[in-house]
Amino acid sequence: MSVPEKIQGWAAIEAKGQLRQIEMPTPKIGPNDVLLKVLACGVCHSDLHLINNDWGYSTYPLVPGHEILGKVVARGEGVHHLALDTVVGVGWQRSACLHCEDCLNARDNMCAESQATCVGHPGGYADFHVSDSRYCFPLPKGMEKPESAPLLCGGATVFNPLTSLLEGNLARTGRVGIVGLGGLGHFAAKFARAMGLELTVFSSSPRKKQEAEAMGAHHFIASTQPGAIASQGRTLDMVLVTANVDLPWSEYLKTIRSEGSLCFVGIPPSAIQVRVGELMGHRVRLTASPIASRAQIHQMLDFCAVHDITADAEVFPMTQVNDVLQKVKANQVHYRAVLTR
């Protein structure tokens, strides 16, 4: 197709504003870039933070969206590995230098020159999207559907520590605890079960017991009950925190067995306070995992294709974006919202 002169996107014009549909010049398609026709885009809590400028680096107009499913409709002259019409996913990261020490060591997610998909660039709440082709991940056959979009950020974020030597080092027979059963937590639960892990879900909502069990949780802990968290003793190899709130971390540390870890993918507002003695006796590690690298995202998509994993998502037309953002903000979505065109 010929490249359109303009793209149409839903944008915040100022911090905390409603999104409005605006027209922008199509971003330049560099030699390694592709132009995607956006098919679907997941709604992540980070989009709300960007709209509100919670992190202080938003620029306006701001088109959110970083869980993009799109079809390749044009390619820069250096792009040979992605055919036209390929359906690809794009996550939080849109590029990296690919030659620094981190990039060369498959840690491109930590590259100092890393750029974000919808910070300083229009994101996926638009009809077309330009991205570096090296950060476009072809969807395995059968995965080209809206429910796959949230894998690109939310899914990858929890897949990473569940497969990593550094954060988890989970044996095949490992036992994992998931704190919080929201967007990230539900992916973690699905992955853990597909990996054959013994799964404990901690949730402050006792009503989520049934849902957790439907996802295959072997144990459910209503975490606000006094004494409930530590009730099972040191039985877990890894406790993966997907919640963004302050919780009694010392209690969770008591659930972790020798050489296990307490790993954060959520970011609680306050600092974690930990006595060295709480870690030392059983060699428990305090870890935190960022977005995934390119290799990890490919690996996750392959795994999801084999195990038929996508998000439990509510799908809405893009035109309802403002209502959907309200629902996400109020935690009323099960478990992830996806906008489609």
Next chain:
Amino acid sequence: MSVPEKIQGWAAIEAKGQLRQIEMPTPKIGPNDVLLKVLACGVCHSDLHLINNDWGYSTYPLVPGHEILGKVVARGEGVHHLALDTVVGVGWQRSACLHCEDCLNARDNMCAESQATCVGHPGGYADFHVSDSRYCFPLPKGMEKPESAPLLCGGATVFNPLTSLLEGNLARTGRVGIVGLGGLGHFAAKFARAMGLELTVFSSSPRKKQEAEAMGAHHFIASTQPGAIASQGRTLDMVLVTANVDLPWSEYLKTIRSEGSLCFVGIPPSAIQVRVGELMGHRVRLTASPIASRAQIHQMLDFCAVHDITADAEVFPMTQVNDVLQKVKANQVHYRAVLTR
């Protein structure tokens, strides 16, 4: 030899008391135990804590000493792997159940039934010592000397994280920072250099620069100079904290490169406060390492034999034990004190 009816040991009769020489019945030699004639015993800061009942579990009379070098002079009926006259070392741990999950996984140092060499048992400040033979480590040829004694606790404690996947995961080309150049720190420096690591020493005493360089440090940071800690940027794969004081941990976290760790073998008095964001971006882990397992102690002794590593120690006759404890308390010993008989 025939087993003596009594042993003579230097004991604290009450908390914080001077040590006095007392006579005790020789402990029962169980089927898996050996009787050692004590040749030398290192003086560890933990001995001071035990004498003072700082940890609340001391019982009196208390004979300290858990860095023991001794010769096997009698054996229980189940002991076949240690010949009489073998010179062995004994560290902090005197026994474990050897059948629990931790023990079966080579984590016997975390066994819930683990017993300590000089807690509830007379330790190495005595003429004879009874220990479980499974926790007596034969000294490799050439290592049977007083300066080897401190390896059994101080040495093993830092060898463990320097060789471990969990705390450090140091590549052959790794860069390690050592915080504090005392008893533990000097072992860490020697090990790191023998392992071929790039070594940075952080010390609050600028006068230790020369000593650090003599031990092979490539870089020395006088850590109380404003801005000095973070001055080299994110360059270290592991920062190993051997100090027992509160330090600006956030500054140290800024020195750690992607996938590195801040590992404690010292126990600062206050809790560590860390924001998840300080760990997440570069996948930095906060870890702490306990005493070493049996396998690790064997491995360390073999390594020390190859690389000719023992403590830089001041050696005193056992009769000077009270003066030596005063010197250790005042940090006047370079770098470790050993008592001999």
